[in-house]
Amino acid sequence: MAIKFFIQKDIPQVIQAEVCETIASLGGRVESKVPRAGYVLVQPGTTEEERLRLCWSIADRPDRYFVPYTYVEACKIHGMLLKQIFVHEGQPIRMHIDSSIANVNVRATISTRIMHSGGDPTASAQSARVILADPNTEVFQHLVKTYQGESDKYVESYLWVKKCIEKGQVIYTPVVYKNPGGRRPGEERTQFTEQDEEHLCEWIAAKIPYKETGGRTGNRLYQQLCEMSSEPEYAWVTRHTWQSWRERYKKNSTRLDTKISEVVEQKKPAHGEKGQYGYVRRPEEKPKRTRKKARNNHDLAGPSNIDQDMDQFPVPVPVALPGVAGVLTAVGGPNDAFNGMMYAPGPPPIFQHMQVPSGSLMDVAVARQNAVEEEMEDDENEWQIREGTGPPPAWAKRKADDNADDGPNKKPRSTSPARHAEDDGLHVLDRAVRDVAREFRFTVEEVQEYYDKCGDVERTRSRFRRMREVLAALVDDDVEATT
Numbered sequence: 001m002a003i004k005f006f007i008q009k010d011i012p013q014v015i016q017a018e019v020c021e022t023i024a025s026l027g028g029r030v031e032s033k034v035p036r037a038g039y040v041l042v043q044p045g046t047t048e049e050e051r052l053r054l055c056w057s058i059a060d061r062p063d064r065y066f067v068p069y070t071y072v073e074a075c076k077i078h079g080m081l082l083k084q085i086f087v088h089e090g091q092p093i094r095m096h097i098d099s100s101i102a103n104v105n106v107r108a109t110i111s112t113r114i115m116h117s118g119g120d121p122t123a124s125a126q127s128a129r130v131i132l133a134d135p136n137t138e139v140f141q142h143l144v145k146t147y148q149g150e151s152d153k154y155v156e157s158y159l160w161v162k163k164c165i166e167k168g169q170v171i172y173t174p175v176v177y178k179n180p181g182g183r184r185p186g187e188e189r190t191q192f193t194e195q196d197e198e199h200l201c202e203w204i205a206a207k208i209p210y211k212e213t214g215g216r217t218g219n220r221l222y223q224q225l226c227e228m229s230s231e232p233e234y235a236w237v238t239r240h241t242w243q244s245w246r247e248r249y250k251k252n253s254t255r256l257d258t259k260i261s262e263v264v265e266q267k268k269p270a271h272g273e274k275g276q277y278g279y280v281r282r283p284e285e286k287p288k289r290t291r292k293k294a295r296n297n298h299d300l301a302g303p304s305n306i307d308q309d310m311d312q313f314p315v316p317v318p319v320a321l322p323g324v325a326g327v328l329t330a331v332g333g334p335n336d337a338f339n340g341m342m343y344a345p346g347p348p349p350i351f352q353h354m355q356v357p358s359g360s361l362m363d364v365a366v367a368r369q370n371a372v373e374e375e376m377e378d379d380e381n382e383w384q385i386r387e388g389t390g391p392p393p394a395w396a397k398r399k400a401d402d403n404a405d406d407g408p409n410k411k412p413r414s415t416s417p418a419r420h421a422e423d424d425g426l427h428v429l430d431r432a433v434r435d436v437a438r439e440f441r442f443t444v445e446e447v448q449e450y451y452d453k454c455g456d457v458e459r460t461r462s463r464f465r466r467m468r469e470v471l472a473a474l475v476d477d478d479v480e481a482t483t
Contacts, residue, residue, distance in 0.1 A: 002027060002028055002029040003027075003028045003029070003038060003039070003081070004028070004029050004030075004031050004035035004037070004038030004039070005023055005028055005029065005030050005031065005035075005038055005039050005040075005041055005072070006030070006031050006032075006033070006034045006035060006038065006039070006040045006041065007019060007020070007030060007041045007069065008040070008041060008042045008043055008046075008048055008049065008052060008069070009048075010043075010046075010048050011041075011043055011069060015069065019041065019069055019072055019073075022072050022073060022076055023072055026072075026075070026076060028072075033375060034056050034064075034375050035064065036061055036063070036064065036375065037061070037063035037064060038063070038064065038065075039064075039065050039066075039067055039071065040052060040056065040064065040065070040066045040067070041067060041068070041069040041071065041072065042066055042067070042068060042069065043068070043069060044068050044115060045122075049066075052066070053066055056375070057091075059090050062090055065084045065118060066092075067084075067115065067116060067118070068112070068115050068116065070112070070116070071115075071116050074112075074116050082116050082117055082165075083117065083165075083168055084117060084118030085117050085118060085164060085165065085168060085169055085170055086114060086117045086118045086119030086120075086164070086170060087118045087119075088129070088170075092118055092119050092120040093118075093119045093120065093129050093130060093170070094119075094120045094122075094123035094127060094128045094129050094130075095114055095119055095120065095121045095123060095128050095129065095130045095131070095132060096121075096123050096124060096125045096127075096128035096130070096131045096132065097110055097111060097121055097132050097158075098125070098131060098132060098133035098134075098139060098140075098143070100133045100134040100137045100139040100140060101132065101133065101134050101158050102134070106158070110132065110158060110161050113161055113162075113165065114161060117161075117164075117165055125143075128153070129152060129153060129154065130153075130154050130155075130156055130160075131143055131147070131153070131154070131155045131156070132156055132157070132158050132160065132161065133155060133156075133157070133158070134157075134158060135157045135158075140155065140157075143155045154172045154173070156172070156173060157173075160173070192240070192248055195236075196236065196239060196240070196248075197248070197252075197256065197259070198259075199236050199237075200245060200248065200249060200256070201256055201259040201260045201263055202263055203225055204216060204221070204249065204256075204260050205260045205263035205264050205267070206267075206269075207221060207224075208221065209260075209264040209267075209269045210264070211257060211260075216249065216253070217246065217249070217250050217253075219242070219246065221246070222242040222243070222245045222246040223242045225237055225242060225245060226238075226241070226242040226245070429451075429457070432457045433447050433448050433451050433457070433460070434447075436457070436460055436461050436464055437464075439461075440464040440465055440467070440468040441468065442464055442467075442468075447460060447464060450463060450464075
């Protein structure tokens, strides 16, 4: 089945024509209506793109994707249909590309690859689900430490996007266990209440849900608890010092472990879940490099050589568009399958910075109410065909009043219905032989006999035409007798 595309209509006609030509060459099909399952090609960073997303990004249409118009060319370059992997719960995964990635062209390339694979690289660091940074900088370590406790935010290397696309799925960097270690006795000074013990059990259940992993009597677990005192929901920790919290558990571990197990049984966390104490981010794998000369300062931290670490992505980058007046109509293409083809990669892309249009946010209900596009219906997906001896589809039926409107210029039928019925099932050569017999008024057997000897239809036609001319030129016997 051909893959369907809808093109944002205010994209310049020249670009639309090129995109349509590429889609047609790869067997896709451009629709004039928004497909239920397919791709909506947009110009990133425009108001029209925002409107299209508000109108047609619906949870009931999980197979409808919004991608830049350069997505088609990227599929052509890679020789395959790029999967939309950067999607979470039906929405693009919001990502932030940190400025620690110094190479501006690499940032543009990463941004384009994210958009081609379904993600949104325009989010801020606060609102993003994924933050991409250079792992060989102090900024990266600071980001990891800052967001280590947030279960829905991930800090990843700039190479993470490439790895996910190669594997065809989103795989976040896992955490590995690091022994908290250390024991030091403390001293109780304030009377512990039953509520204090409940809070302590909930904290330990969240950070070290399974006792066999160790660390429940380490110092850092309780130091981290007291560091949370600035948070309103952790105001209760100021009642005791971290040494007191630790000592309380240590002296009552048998009884408190039972309560902790009850909390864990209710929440059922997995081993190594993000946020658990003792589990830290796995260190980034440093890519192997070949160096001409050994350096004395190789242990010093510094920014990555991104040009060597990261292959240049041969992907086209969308460029900012001028204002275009009027609405352009989509151009159709053949309905063959979208076949992957291998092409040589083009030149490296040039970064074009695109400003996001300012203005008030659109309302979803208003945008959908004022939508100028139409959505394809279920029966518009493919042309129906006649199956076996069943009735023809509706589009193939002749209208009842077609015969009634016969005008003076209407071409008459060349054959009768009975003759047309006889044509069904005949081979093209048998039909040609029969036509020669009818045209020159000979029997089919006579024409067939000669055709079997010469094997040429035109030669057979020429012979029987001459034979008919000879017969027509003969004088009738009665006329010859009277003369």
